[in-house]
Structure formats: structure tokens, C-alpha cells
Amino acid sequence: MREPVIAGVGMHRFGRWGDKTDHQMALESIYEALDDAGLAWNDVQAVACGRTMPGGGPGNLVWAMGGANGIPIVNLHNACATGGSALRLCCQWVSAGFHDVAVAVGMEKLPRHFIKAVTAEKDADYWRWTLTGTSNPGYWAMDCNRYMAEHGLTVDTLVRVAVKNKKHGALNPKAWYQKEVTPEQVLASPMVADPLRQFMICTPDEGAAVAVVTTREIAAAHSPHPPISVAASELATRVYGAPAADSIDLSYNPVGNAPPVTTVAAQRAYEAAGLGPEDLDVVELQDASAWNEIEYMEALGLCGVGEAPAMVDSGATGLGGRLPINPSGGLLARGEPPGASQLGQIYEMVQQLRGDAGPRQVEGAQVGLCHVYGGFGNASVVILKR
Amino acid sequence: MADATNRVPIGDGLFTWPSESPRLLASRCRKCGSVSFPAIATCRDPECPSRDDVEVIELSPRGTLDAFTIMRYQPPLPWKGPESMVPFGQGFVRLPEGVSVVSVLLAPDVADLRVGGEMELVVQPLYTDEAGNEVMNYAFRLVPGSGGEDTVR
Numbered sequence: 190m191r192e193p194v195i196a197g198v199g200m201h202r203f204g205r206w207g208d209k210t211d212h213q214m215a216l217e218s219i220y221e222a223l224d225d226a227g228l229a230w231n232d233v234q235a236v237a238c239g240r241t242m243p244g245g246g247p248g249n250l251v252w253a254m255g256g257a258n259g260i261p262i263v264n265l266h267n268a269c270a271t272g273g274s275a276l277r278l279c280c281q282w283v284s285a286g287f288h289d290v291a292v293a294v295g296m297e298k299l300p301r302h303f304i305k306a307v308t309a310e311k312d313a314d315y316w317r318w319t320l321t322g323t324s325n326p327g328y329w330a331m332d333c334n335r336y337m338a339e340h341g342l343t344v345d346t347l348v349r350v351a352v353k354n355k356k357h358g359a360l361n362p363k364a365w366y367q368k369e370v371t372p373e374q375v376l377a378s379p380m381v382a383d384p385l386r387q388f389m390i391c392t393p394d395e396g397a398a399v400a401v402v403t404t405r406e407i408a409a410a411h412s413p414h415p416p417i418s419v420a421a422s423e424l425a426t427r428v429y430g431a432p433a434a435d436s437i438d439l440s441y442n443p444v445g446n447a448p449p450v451t452t453v454a455a456q457r458a459y460e461a462a463g464l465g466p467e468d469l470d471v472v473e474l475q476d477a478s479a480w481n482e483i484e485y486m487e488a489l490g491l492c493g494v495g496e497a498p499a500m501v502d503s504g505a506t507g508l509g510g511r512l513p514i515n516p517s518g519g520l521l522a523r524g525e526p527p528g529a530s531q532l533g534q535i536y537e538m539v540q541q542l543r544g545d546a547g548p549r550q551v552e553g554a555q556v557g558l559c560h561v562y563g564g565f566g567n568a569s570v571v572i573l574k575r
Numbered sequence: 576m577a578d579a580t581n582r583v584p585i586g587d588g589l590f591t592w593p594s595e596s597p598r599l600l601a602s603r604c605r606k607c608g609s610v611s612f613p614a615i616a617t618c619r620d621p622e623c624p625s626r627d628d629v630e631v632i633e634l635s636p637r638g639t640l641d642a643f644t645i646m647r648y649q650p651p652l653p654w655k656g657p658e659s660m661v662p663f664g665q666g667f668v669r670l671p672e673g674v675s676v677v678s679v680l681l682a683p684d685v686a687d688l689r690v691g692g693e694m695e696l697v698v699q700p701l702y703t704d705e706a707g708n709e710v711m712n713y714a715f716r717l718v719p720g721s722g723g724e725d726t727v728r
Contacts, residue, residue, distance in 0.1 A: 303650065305650075305651040315653060316613065318650070318651075318652075318653050319586070319653045320589070320679075320713070321654075321677050321679055322646065322654035322665065323646075323665050324646070324650055327644050327665045331642035331643055331665065331667065333644075334642060334643055334644060334690060335641070335690055338690040338691075381646075381648060382645065382647065382648075383644055383645040385644075429619060429620055429621050439613060440612040440613075440674045440676045440677065441667075441675055442610065442620070442673055442674055443673075443675050444673065
């Protein structure tokens with residue numbers, strides 16, 4: 190098996206872009222990533238393209254815009270874990286020797302407001318909307334309330350997470366929201382699903398991000414940057430009996446101690462990389478809401494169960510702290526275009542590990558973890574190493 | 576006042592209807608006892624070798640609140656509840672059969688909802704369809720006496 194490395198990355202700033210198509214955003218990101226890698230269009234041997242919104246063959250359409258040349262293109266949809274799934278596929282191709290240069294593309298143009306059921310089929314997703322109207326923020330808030338009842342989480346800590354990530358985002362030219370918010374502004378924003386307020390919740394948006402995956406030898410021969418090793422790119426799906434927010438159905442079976450899907454993916458990634466949470470210098474994780482940052486800090490093993498609020502309150506997770514979390518500003522500052530979201534994390538992490546993150550730089554960062562949790566019980570954990 | 580003939584369930588096989596004391600309908604694996612709501616033709620426990628040996632059962636009408644929130648915005652379609660319902664509770668109610676069911680939650684004052692609170696099943700109109708039928712949906716309401724005053728219709 191060959192070691193897959195990231196030789197180049199590109200990212201179209203996330204946000205709202207009017208009539209501009211996500212195909213155009215993806216194409217610009219591919220050009221940026223190829224230039225970054227020092228590789229040419231025809232050097233690419235395969236493409237994995239992720240998008241969650243309907244519309245056939247997004248990768249084929251994008252590639253035809255830049256010049257159709259017959260290479261295999263796989264289009265995929267794994268909710269918020271879509272970009273990570275595309276990256277994983279490219280790593281597997283390179284690792285197994287099927288292709289020497291593969292490009293992971295994530296793209297999206299998501300409508301405003303709640304992410305809702307888009308299928309006409311009367312599947313479980315349709316029924317949970319029809320019978321209960323439960324949106325993503327609703328599920329997050331339910332788990333947050335349960336955690337609050339069991340542990341010492343307060344609204345003040347949720348506010349701290351939101352203020353921190355928006356502060357990081359203000360330093361990131363690729364973030365949508367590049368403006369700090371005050372605790373007072375967070376607390377004055379409208380309540381969406383108690384205890385989560387608007388400024389504690391990420392916003393659906395538009396964008397694209399791309400990673401060029403290849404071998405260390407090819408990267409070293411072409412790219413002016415140090416190759417970034419993909420030490421692990423792991424996916425997991427929900428385990429029977431796992432807690433409510435992972436649920437995709439109208440009911441779940443609270444039996445035994447089934448681990449949340451994020452923990453399953455993280456364990457696989459730590460094992461594949463031969464690393465543990467103690468080895469991480471910087472983390473990008475799925476702060477779909479301020480609560481989710483707390484939840485996933487614990488699920489990823491960055492601290493013990495019940496310890497995340499104190500870790501946030503200590504300042505350890507801010508830039509300059511012991512383990513900076515979401516230096517890009519996270520989903521709270523970037524918004525979330527699900528197909529592109531994790532490749533946006535990868536873009537940030539590559540800058541961090543190259544030492545090119547400017548005012549957001551985590552000093553001396555050598556190892557970084559990127560995590561997303563997606564609807565229908567998908568989790569992706571990627572560990573990158575300088 | 577509507578009579579029973581123009582009150583229709585929101586979906587088939589979700590709960591007993593018409594009924595004076597409706598019950599949610601679920602499937603239970605005859606081999607391992609795993610329960611699914613809504614009823615499905617399969618067993619969803621991966622450790623159970625049985626595939627489709629299931630029976631339909633009525634779930635207990637009372638359970639405890641596992642997790643909840645108060646939704647402050649009108650959910651999008653295919654939800655068809657009236658805007659006048661907002662804000663309303665949403666949460667998981669854990670039932671004695673070993674299954675936790677997501678549901679609309681009702682209480683005289685939604686601020687009285689608590690994790691561990693006792694909840695009971697109700698079936699009531701959610702909206703009126705194009706044909707003038709009252710469309711009946713399930714919900715769980717806070718058991719009178721375990722929270723505020725019972726003023727839910």
C-alpha cells in the first residue's frame with residue numbers, strides 16, 4: 190500500500206454567491222488546487238465528486254467545463270460527510286495503486302433555512318418531517334438538553350464557543366462570516382430550539398473545495414509545498430442502539446452502550462494513523478451548533494466525558510490555547526455547504542500544517558484532525574500529518 | 576363538531592384508529608424482541624440472525640422524556656402543522672418496550688418539559704386537508720400532575 194499525500198488544495202470562499210453555479214466554484218477550486226500542486230489538468234487520472242443537492246453528474250459537468258478527457262469520475266452523496274467520502278476514495282485509489290493522481294471535489298449550493306427532506310419518496314426521512322417536524326437544530330438541541338441535565342454545561346459555555354469560532358473566522362479570508370460577535374449579540378439572537386440561538390447555529394450556504402491526492406514522490410517532484418500525509422481517512426455509520434441525534438428514523442433502541450458514530454470513526458482513524466488524541470496539535474470539527482463542538486470534543490476523545498465545558502471555559506480550544514479547535518472559524522463562520530464542508534476543513538488543515546495559515550497559524554502544528562458528522566448517521570474523521 | 580367519519584390518520588399503520596384510547600403500532604422481532612416504530616417487516620438488530628419474523632404490537636401509552644427541545648420556528652414541508660402551533664415541544668419518549676420514539680410534545684406550558692418527565696400518548700388533529708378531513712397525528716403530552724396544569728385539548 191502506498192502512502193497517500195495531499196499535494197495541493199483549492200477552495201472557493203463559502204457564502205452566498207447569487208447566480209454563480211457551484212459547478213463554476215468547483216472548477217475554480219480545481220484550478221487553484223492543481224496550481225498549488227504544480228500539476229496539470231491532464232495529470233489527473235480520476236475524480237471523486239461530492240454534492241448532496243439533486244442534479245445529475247455534477248463531477249462530469251464540472252470536468253467537461255475544464256476539458257473532458259475520458260477519466261473515471263465518481264459522483265457521491267454522504268450528507269455532511271460527502272467531502273470526506275470523496276477524499277477517502279481518492280486516498281484508496283492512490284494507496285492501492287489504481288491511480289497516481291486523484292482529485293477530491295466537494296461542491297454545494299444549498300437553499301436557505303432548515304435543511305429539509307428533498308425526496309418525494311415516503312422514506313423514514315419523509316415520515317419524521319411529516320409527523321414531528323424535527324429539523325437538525327431540533328435534534329441538536331434535544332441532545333444538548335439531555336447533556337445539560339447530566340453534566341455541568343451552561344449557556345455561558347455555548348456562548349463562548351460561538352464567540353471563539355466567529356473570532357477565528359474573522360481571521361479567515363475563506364470564511365463566510367468574517368466578523369467577531371460579542372456574547373451579548375449571541376444572547377440577543379433569536380431562540381431557534383431551546384437552548385440554541387441563531388448565532389450558536391451554522392448556516393447552510395454555497396461553496397466548493399478540492400484536494401489533489403497523489404504519492405509522496407509525485408508531490409515532491411511537482412509541488413513547491415511540503416507534502417501533507419493522509420495518515421487516516423475513515424468513515425463510519427451509525428450503530429444500532431446509538432444515541433438519539435445519530436438517529437435517522439422515528440425511533441431508536443437505547444440498548445447497551447453503543448458508541449456514537451463519531452467515536453467509531455475516530456477510533457478507526459486513530460488506529461489507522463497509529464496516533465491518539467494526545468498527539469493532535471489542531472482540530473477542525475463539526476460545530477454545526479455550539480453544542481456540537483462540546484459533544485464532538487468528547488466523542489473524539491479530546492477530553493473525558495463531561496470535561497468539554499471546562500476545557501472550553503479554560504481557553505484551551507482558542508488560538509494560542511493548548512489544543513485550538515476550529516481555527517478556520519468552523520461551520521459557525523464558514524457556514525455549511527455539505528458536499529464541500531469537510532474538504533474546506535482539509536483546506537484549512539493543509540495551510541496549518543504547511544505553516545501558511547497567517548494570523549490563524551497554530552505554532553508548530555504537525556498533526557491535525559478533521560471531523561464531520563452528517564445526516565443519516567455518517568461520520569468522517571481524517572488525520573493529516575506534516 | 577367533526578364526527579369520526581372525517582377524521583383520518585396521517586399515515587397507515589402508525590397507530591390504532593379509530594379508537595377511544597389509541598396506541599402506537601410497532602413491530603417486534605419474535606426472536607430477539609427488538610422493537611421498531613413505525614412497524615417494519617424486518618429486525619434491525621444486527622446481532623439478531625432473524626430477518627423477517629416480526630409481529631405487530633401496541634406500544635404502551637406512557638413513557639419518560641428522554642430528550643426534548645422547544646422549536647421556535649415553523650418547520651418546512653412536508654410538515655403541515657399550523658403556524659399557530661409554534662412554539663411547540665419535540666423530543667424522544669422512552670417506552671417500556673425498549674424503544675425511544677420521536678414525537679411532538681405537548682404541555683400547558685412547554686417550559687415545564689423536563690428530561691425524565693412522564694409523558695402520555697394522545698392522538699389529535701394536526702391540520703385539515705384539501706378534502707376537509709381532520710388529519711390525526713400522534714403526540715405525547717406531559718402527564719397532568721407531573722408538570723403544570725392540564726389545559727391541552
